[in-house]
Amino acid sequence: MLIMLRFMFKLPKCLKFDVDVLWDGETGGIVKILSSNRVLKVEIPKEFGGKGDNFCPDELFVSSIGGCLLTTLLWLARRLDVKLSEVKISVEGIVEGKLSGYEFGGVRIEMFVKAPSNEDVKRVERLVDLAKNYCHITKALSRELQLNFKKKIEVG
Numbered sequence: 150m151l152i153m154l155r156f157m158f159k160l161p162k163c164l165k166f167d168v169d170v171l172w173d174g175e176t177g178g179i180v181k182i183l184s185s186n187r188v189l190k191v192e193i194p195k196e197f198g199g200k201g202d203n204f205c206p207d208e209l210f211v212s213s214i215g216g217c218l219l220t221t222l223l224w225l226a227r228r229l230d231v232k233l234s235e236v237k238i239s240v241e242g243i244v245e246g247k248l249s250g251y252e253f254g255g256v257r258i259e260m261f262v263k264a265p266s267n268e269d270v271k272r273v274e275r276l277v278d279l280a281k282n283y284c285h286i287t288k289a290l291s292r293e294l295q296l297n298f299k300k301k302i303e304v305g
Contacts, residue, residue, distance in 0.1 A: 177203055211242040213286055214256060222262070222280035231272045235263035256290070 167183040170191070176199045177192025191206055193199035204212075215238045226233055238260050245254040260281075264273040281287070 176200055207242060207244055211240045215240040217284040217286035218280055221284045222276060225276055225279050231276045232265045232269055233262060234265045237261040
């Protein structure tokens with residue numbers, strides 16, 4: 150199906166997203182989005198001694214899930230000419246303390262989408278299913294994603 154979508158809508162075969170994360174000298178840092186020169190600030194959650202002024206990575210993680218579902222839904226709606234009246238996506242991530250450390254124990258997602266008329270309900274329902282199936286972030290979470298990790302340590 151993805152090949153069909155790529156063919157129908159002339160989608161790029163590959164996208165690359167790069168960020169640099171720089172420590173701020175205190176309880177967090179600055180994330181630089183290299184492709185756009187945008188930045189956002191992150192910090193340790195308040196519960197662990199952060200100031201509470203900026204995003205903690207866990208908030209960004211669950212925001213990414215909801216944001217991917219929303220933007221996938223909106224992109225598909227535009228391409229398939231499906232009208233929407235309202236969209237709200239609630240995402241709840243539960244982080245649990247375990248003997249091995251903290252880890253996400255689960256994510257609950259609730260999508261509320263309002264169709265403009267009764268005639269549109271079936272199309273909107275299909276659109277929500279497509280968004281769920283094509284959001285690449287939720288797909289990555291449902292399988293084991295390979296992480297390539299390198300470290301460099303210097304003195305000074």
